[in-house]
Structures are given as structure tokens and as C-alpha cells.
Amino acid sequence: MPIHEKNLIEKEDLLEKEKAVVDGVDVSGRWNTFIRERLLSDYHEDFVEEVKSLPGGRTVTNCWQCGTCTSGCCLHTDYGLREFNPRYFIYLAQIGNVDELKKYGDVIWRCISCNKCVERCPKGVKVEEVVHNIDEVLRRRGVTEDTPGSRWDRTYLDNIMATGVLDELGLTLKYVRAEKPEDFTRGFMARMAVKIIRNGNIRTGPIRRRTRGWKKMKKVAEDILERDGYASAK
Numbered sequence: 001m002p003i004h005e006k007n008l009i010e011k012e013d014l015l016e017k018e019k020a021v022v023d024g025v026d027v028s029g030r031w032n033t034f035i036r037e038r039l040l041s042d043y044h045e046d047f048v049e050e051v052k053s054l055p056g057g058r059t060v061t062n063c064w065q066c067g068t069c070t071s072g073c074c075l076h077t078d079y080g081l082r083e084f085n086p087r088y089f090i091y092l093a094q095i096g097n098v099d100e101l102k103k104y105g106d107v108i109w110r111c112i113s114c115n116k117c118v119e120r121c122p123k124g125v126k127v128e129e130v131v132h133n134i135d136e137v138l139r140r141r142g143v144t145e146d147t148p149g150s151r152w153d154r155t156y157l158d159n160i161m162a163t164g165v166l167d168e169l170g171l172t173l174k175y176v177r178a179e180k181p182e183d184f185t186r187g188f189m190a191r192m193a194v195k196i197i198r199n200g201n202i203r204t205g206p207i208r209r210r211t212r213g214w215k216k217m218k219k220v221a222e223d224i225l226e227r228d229g230y231a232s233a234k
Contacts, residue, residue, distance in 0.1 A: 044096035050137050051093055055228055056129030063090045069117035069127045075110060083107045086117055086127050093134050098143055101134065105144035108135045140229070151178060157230070161218065164211025172196070 051057045067087045070076050075084040084107050092101045101108075108131060117127035138144045152175055159171045211217065 042099060044098050047096040047098060047137065048094050050140075051130065051133045054133040054136060056126050057133040059123075059125045060090060060093060060130045060133070062123045062125045063087070063094070063121075063130075064123055065091055066122065068120050068122065069125070072116045072120050074112060074114050074116065081107070081110065084110060086111075086131050089131055089134055090125070090127070093130075093137075098138070098141070101138060102143050105138060106147070108138070109147040109149035148179065151175070157225075161221065164214035164217060169197075 048060060051060050065087055069086040070088070073084065073086060075081040076086075083104060089101065089104065089108055092098075111128060111131050113128050113132075115128050118125075118129075121127055135144075135147075135149070139146065139150060155175045155178065156166075156171060159174070160166045
């Protein structure tokens with residue numbers, strides 16, 4: 001059985017016993033805990049192959065679990081999101097433990113693509129792309145639901161497919177409007193958009209030039225996106 005570094009023994013798996021004392025020594029601790037199932041058979045061996053089939057995912061099997069990616073991850077270290085563990089996500093994908101990956105469905109998408117992990121990986125794993133692909137496969141299989149990250153990706157794709165040039169202002173406004181009012185991301189994105197506009201860092205808006213020859217290029221781009229399984233704007 002593969003080693004599960006986390007959640008191997010869940011609280012509900014412990015045998016409920018009354019406190020037992022022998023010669024003044026408490027012997028009812030976790031030292032004698034039993035694991036209900038010693039054999040796990042619900043692994044999805046095709047999961048890692050699906051990750052590999054997506055652009056940038058072929059290096060997922062290069063990982064040898066050194067932990068360099070996690071130790072240098074901004075989210076894991078600087079921002080204190082200890083649950084964000086790229087090394088562990090890749091390990092779970094390699095062995096096909098979808099049930100365990102599902103527990104991190106609201107964490108995996110939060111990668112900010114700083115690419116520190118990619119630069120430091122001694123095995124050349126495109127960690128940032130692999131982690132995003134794991135998230136993508138989980139959603140494609142219906143294991144996890146849409147996230148603010150996946151909605152941003154679709155909005156970005158639709159925006160740039162319209163003319164071949166990114167409309168930064170339109171992208172930001174459309175995404176903010178699309179988010180649910182109760183979602184923290186809406187307020188965060190709105191504040192960020194205001195700061196970007198004030199600082200003059202938005203370079204394109206509704207009046208933008210269309211990429212020359214985009215009509216033909218768009219058809220090529222749509223064919224590639226369809227081949228790779230991504231929805232595109234028509």
C-alpha cells in the first residue's frame with residue numbers, strides 16, 4: 001500500500017474506548033490505534049495519464065518527491081497556506097488517489113504561477129503547469145466544482161479569442177461582474193482593478209486593434225484548443 005503522509009488515520013477511524021488505566025498508567029492512547037482498511041483499491045491509474053496528456057503535463061512523472069517545490073512555494077511558506085503542497089499533489093496524481101486530491105479541491109487552484117518551483121526543480125518538472133493540470137483534470141471528471149481560478153481562465157480565453165488582442169479593462173470588469181457577490185474574489189478583484197486603472201497600468205481597453213489576419217489565425221487556435229479539450233470562444 002502506498003504511504004499516505006496525511007490523513008492516514010482519520011479521527012473517525014479510531015476505536016472509541018473508555019480510558020483504561022493499568023498500574024496508574026493510561027494505556028488507552030493512540031499507540032494501539034488500528035487502521036480499518038489496510039488495502040486501498042480505489043486508485044485511478046489513468047489519472048496521471050490524463051494529466052500528462054494536457055499541455056505542460058508530461059513532466060508529472062519526472063518528480064522524485066524531493067520537496068524542493070514545496071519548500072520554496074510562496075503560498076506554502078510566505079503566505080502560510082500550509083495545505084498548498086505541490087509535492088504532495090503530484091504524488092497523489094502519480095498514484096491516482098483522487099479521493100485524497102478531492103480534499104484539496106479548494107486549495108490546488110490557488111497557485112499564483114510565480115514559477116519559483118519550476119526554476120528550482122532538479123528534475124525539470126514544470127510544477128506550475130502540472131499543478132494547474134491536476135486541478136483541470138479534477139474539474140473535468142466532476143470531482144471538484146468551478147473555482148475563481150477556472151472562471152478567470154475561461155474569461156481570459158474568451159477575451160483574447162475575440163480579436164487576438166487582450167482587452168485588459170474588459171477582462172477585469174467582466175470577471176468581477178461574473179463572480180458571486182458573496183465570493184471574496186469579487187471584492188478583491190474590484191479593488192485591484194481600481195488600483196491598476198489609477199496607476200495607468202492597463203494598456204488596452206474597448207478600443208483596440210485586431211490582430212492582423214486574426215480571422216484565419218482564430219480558426220487555427222480553435223482547432224488546437226478543441227484538440228486539447230479546452231472550450232473556446234466562437
